[in-house]
Amino acid sequence: MKVLKFGGTSVGTAENIKKVKEIVEGQKGQIVVVVSAFGGITDRLIRAAHKAAEGNPVYATDIDNIIDDHLQIIDTLFPDIAANTAIRNGVEPIFDELKSINKGVFLIRELSEKSLASISGIGERLSSKIIAAYLGARWFDSRLYIKTFVEYGRVHADLVYTYKHLREIQPQLADLSLFPGFISSNARGENTTLGRGGSDYTASILASAFDAEMLEIWTDVDGFMTADPKVISRAYCIEHLSYAEAMELSHFGAKVIYPPTILPVYQKNIPITIKNTFNPSAPGTLINGRQETAGQRQIKGISSIKSVSLLTIQGIGMVGVSGISMRLFASLAAKNINVILISQASSENSISIVIDSSQTELAKMAIEQEFKRELSERHISNIIIDNEMAVVAIVGENMKHTTGIAGLLFNSVGKNGVNVYAIAQGASELNISFVIKEKDIKKALNVIHEAFFLSDYSRLNLFLVGKGTVGSRLIHKIATQRDKLIKNNSLKIRLVGLAGRNSMIFDKEGLDPNTAIEKLEKEGTPGDVSQFRDKIIEMNMANSVFVDCSASDEVASLYLSLLEANVSVVTANKIASSSSYETYRKLKETARKKGVKFFYETNVGAGLPIIAPINDLVRSGEKILKMEAVLSGTLNYIVNSVSEKKPLSQVIIEAKEKGYSEPDPRIDLSGTDVVRKALILAREAGYPLESSGVEVEPFVPQQYLDLPSLDLFLEKIAELDITFEKRRQKALAENKKLRYAAHMTANGKAKVGLIEVDHKHPFFDLEGSNNIVLIWSEHYFEHPMQIKGYGAGADVTAAGVLADIIKVANV
Numbered sequence: 001m002k003v004l005k006f007g008g009t010s011v012g013t014a015e016n017i018k019k020v021k022e023i024v025e026g027q028k029g030q031i032v033v034v035v036s037a038f039g040g041i042t043d044r045l046i047r048a049a050h051k052a053a054e055g056n057p058v059y060a061t062d063i064d065n066i067i068d069d070h071l072q073i074i075d076t077l078f079p080d081i082a083a084n085t086a087i088r089n090g091v092e093p094i095f096d097e098l099k100s101i102n103k104g105v106f107l108i109r110e111l112s113e114k115s116l117a118s119i120s121g122i123g124e125r126l127s128s129k130i131i132a133a134y135l136g137a138r139w140f141d142s143r144l145y146i147k148t149f150v151e152y153g154r155v156h157a158d159l160v161y162t163y164k165h166l167r168e169i170q171p172q173l174a175d176l177s178l179f180p181g182f183i184s185s186n187a188r189g190e191n192t193t194l195g196r197g198g199s200d201y202t203a204s205i206l207a208s209a210f211d212a213e214m215l216e217i218w219t220d221v222d223g224f225m226t227a228d229p230k231v232i233s234r235a236y237c238i239e240h241l242s243y244a245e246a247m248e249l250s251h252f253g254a255k256v257i258y259p260p261t262i263l264p265v266y267q268k269n270i271p272i273t274i275k276n277t278f279n280p281s282a283p284g285t286l287i288n289g290r291q292e293t294a295g296q297r298q299i300k301g302i303s304s305i306k307s308v309s310l311l312t313i314q315g316i317g318m319v320g321v322s323g324i325s326m327r328l329f330a331s332l333a334a335k336n337i338n339v340i341l342i343s344q345a346s347s348e349n350s351i352s353i354v355i356d357s358s359q360t361e362l363a364k365m366a367i368e369q370e371f372k373r374e375l376s377e378r379h380i381s382n383i384i385i386d387n388e389m390a391v392v393a394i395v396g397e398n399m400k401h402t403t404g405i406a407g408l409l410f411n412s413v414g415k416n417g418v419n420v421y422a423i424a425q426g427a428s429e430l431n432i433s434f435v436i437k438e439k440d441i442k443k444a445l446n447v448i449h450e451a452f453f454l455s456d457y458s459r460l461n462l463f464l465v466g467k468g469t470v471g472s473r474l475i476h477k478i479a480t481q482r483d484k485l486i487k488n489n490s491l492k493i494r495l496v497g498l499a500g501r502n503s504m505i506f507d508k509e510g511l512d513p514n515t516a517i518e519k520l521e522k523e524g525t526p527g528d529v530s531q532f533r534d535k536i537i538e539m540n541m542a543n544s545v546f547v548d549c550s551a552s553d554e555v556a557s558l559y560l561s562l563l564e565a566n567v568s569v570v571t572a573n574k575i576a577s578s579s580s581y582e583t584y585r586k587l588k589e590t591a592r593k594k595g596v597k598f599f600y601e602t603n604v605g606a607g608l609p610i611i612a613p614i615n616d617l618v619r620s621g622e623k624i625l626k627m628e629a630v631l632s633g634t635l636n637y638i639v640n641s642v643s644e645k646k647p648l649s650q651v652i653i654e655a656k657e658k659g660y661s662e663p664d665p666r667i668d669l670s671g672t673d674v675v676r677k678a679l680i681l682a683r684e685a686g687y688p689l690e691s692s693g694v695e696v697e698p699f700v701p702q703q704y705l706d707l708p709s710l711d712l713f714l715e716k717i718a719e720l721d722i723t724f725e726k727r728r729q730k731a732l733a734e735n736k737k738l739r740y741a742a743h744m745t746a747n748g749k750a751k752v753g754l755i756e757v758d759h760k761h762p763f764f765d766l767e768g769s770n771n772i773v774l775i776w777s778e779h780y781f782e783h784p785m786q787i788k789g790y791g792a793g794a795d796v797t798a799a800g801v802l803a804d805i806i807k808v809a810n811v
């Protein structure tokens with residue numbers, strides 16, 4: 001035998017009831033069907049009853065509408081006059097009962113528990129009669145067999161009595177029998193209910209009493225999902241759960257199944273299958289006593305509950321005093337306050353509990369009353385209430401005895417700036433629950449889903465400033481590499497925000513990189529980059545990465561606040577890391593403390609890996625003694641490209657056009673760009689160098705750099721064409737070449753300027769816009785480490801920025 005339960009949506013319309021019929025007719029063997037009220041009816045019945053109790057005559061119209069809706073379903077399902085009349089006659093007394101109880105409530109302006117139970121169960125009485133007739137099933141009145149009692153103000157099923165009575169009627173079951181869900185009665189024969197969601201419970205009780213081979217819960221979702229699909233679009237259906245896992249997930253918010261449902265079938269080892277009435281071919285979720293270990297993920301699912309409050313009572317007078325917990329929980333139980341989570345530190349200095357937000361004031365009063373003396377004597381100093389909280393729980397039998405789960409969990413939420421207020425884990429290690437602010441729930445669920453590989457890929461949410469030479473190539477690379485990154489690195493990069501100097505655009509689902517720049521230009525909202533920063537923080541998205549492809553100090557000044565808000569920063573802009581040593585140190589320190597990333601590999605040598613190898617040397621204990629380098633792609637291009645036919649002024653323009661120079665080429669020609677790079681290299685090597693410690697010889701004389709505008713500078717610079725060519729020729733005559741080089745030593749000094757090198761020097765053959773860095777350390781002493789290659793250009797730089805972005809995801 002199988003027990004099939006159909007919920008409110010599954011029987012919400014005549015069309016859906018026809019689907020139910022197909023499902024039932026597709027079954028083999030003896031079948032017991034349990035149905036809920038038609039979708040939404042129970043809520044409507046309860047609302048109408050409350051209106052009646054308030055003396056609002058509109059209740060009568062609401063009741064008429066409820067009756068009409070049932071009659072419409074009857075008319076659609078039973079076009080045959082005789083059958084139609086028979087079922088109408090069958091439900092008429094229930095309609096009359098509904099009207100008369102509500103009339104009584106209206107007249108005496110009082111809605112007793114008893115009346116409410118009678119009214120709220122009418123939906124199941126009606127739906128079960130109609131559906132039984134439609135399916136041709138034998139109808140049984142659950143109230144005669146399912147008995148309840150009250151304890152601590154809550155209705156409980158009296159399972160001993162209930163099972164006995166159900167077993168007695170088992171021989172009367174037909175091949176197809178039908179019971180209304182939810183409704184029951186007490187020892188006095190008065191109507192009661194099993195509580196909201198109680199139809200699942202009815203089905204489970206029947207399955208257990210009749211020793212069914214399977215309980216099928218037919219609902220409107222495919223089964224238990226790895227997380228709430230409304231929050232995590234990548235959540236997917238879990239194929240298998242143990243009873244304990246299903247219990248934990250349903251307790252913590254997954255409303256697929258009413259939690260008490262599991263116990264009766266668990267006791268008989270009867271499997272449950274969750275199936276979708278609207279997608280019957282989907283496999284659904286199978287729940288049974290099997291515990292999988294091999295090849296299974298460590299956690300099966302993530303659940304969450306919103307609209308809860310965290311109450312903490314604290315005081316040193318609680319330490320070592322027995323009975324505090326007992327009194328706390330007894331005082332709450334006396335007020336029917338359900339405690340969702342408990343956390344107490346071993347210091348016993350505080351106890352935190354989570355309860356539904358609607359009961360906060362009641363709970364506070366109950367605790368204040370119970371601990372009146374302790375509060376007045378300051379043994380308990382405080383009752384702290386945090387509202388708008390949420391509980392998140394990760395669930396899975398495979399967590400048992402596996403190390404690192406809690407570490408991974410709290411590391412992933414922590415580095416995304418989600419503060420954890422309280423934690424609870426039972427010794428069963430089946431569930432780790434923790435309390436966070438409700439506003440962080442989406443972020444937390446996303447990062448946990450990724451961290452435990454419940455998602456097929458990790459996701460980075462990019463906020464890019466700059467769509468110029470480098471930024472536009474980066475966007476192009478994101479577009480072209482997108483599919484490969486998903487396939488090979490399981491990484492999805494979403495461009496969520498894009499900003500230029502005066503406007504910005506956002507799309508939470510990700511802008512199309514192929515059209516993002518055009519969209520920004522056409523539809524961007526006006527605003528500066530600090531507004532862009534504020535919006536990023538407000539969006540509070542998991543794995544947010546701020547990418548700076550500008551050359552602006554205003555943009556660089558925002559990094560600290562972004563890192564503090566747990567947003568990683570990847571930047572091609574050298575201004576932040578080359579400003580004061582204190583700023584550089586603070587940025588790195590903040591990133592480390594917050595568990596986010598601050599990457600700027602392209603600051604030196606564009607796409608060349610220079611900072612990473614230096615970091616590796618330093619981390620391995622290597623002392624860097626000296627570095628010599630050509631660090632300007634622009635200046636190396638100039639010294640390599642000026643010729644008799646091509647003067648300096650023309651090559652400067654070319655360097656800009658080729659994307660080597662800074663947006664303002666005077667930054668290169670003054671030596672500033674190389675000073676910035678030298679500062680960054682020295683700092684990475686462990687020397688707290690300040691710009692005042694760098695001796696600079698500008699590439700062009702200072703008077704040109706002092707000219708009031710770039711246009712004037714470019715016009716006047718031609719005056720240097722002849723002098724520069726003469727200097728170049730002179731070096732050439734001595735078989736030497738000009739190189740604009742940086743020299744950094746372990747004593748924390750650096751020098752930047754134009755030098756001449758002969759053919760024996762490693763700089764001699766440095767072509768085009770290439771860069772080179774020579775690093776002398778304890779182990780690279782006679783022969784320095786050499787890093788050489790393209791040192792400027794939009795494409796190599798964009799590739800370097802993308803590599804840094806990918807590194808943020810750690811894939």
Ligand SMILES: NC(=O)C1=CN([C@@H]2O[C@H](COP(=O)(O)OP(=O)(O)OC[C@H]3O[C@@H](n4cnc5c(N)ncnc54)[C@H](OP(=O)(O)O)[C@@H]3O)[C@@H](O)[C@H]2O)C=CC1
Binds near residue numbers: 467468572659
């Ligand atoms: N070229 C290269 O080889 C290398 C470059 N870099 C670095 O890359 C960075 C970008 O250079 P490049 O692409 O040539 O520069 P561009 O001038 O081409 O582009 C700069 C972008 O930044 C935006 N921007 C500038 N100021 C602001 C601001 N205050 N707020 C918001 N947006 C702003 C501009 O906006 P708008 O479009 O509205 O004007 C523009 O889109 C520089 O820091 C450079 O040093 C690093 C390594 C190598």
Ligand SMILES: N[C@@H](CC=O)C(=O)O
Binds near residue numbers: 606668
């Ligand atoms: N302007 C820079 C670009 C890279 O940082 C250079 O020319 O090297």
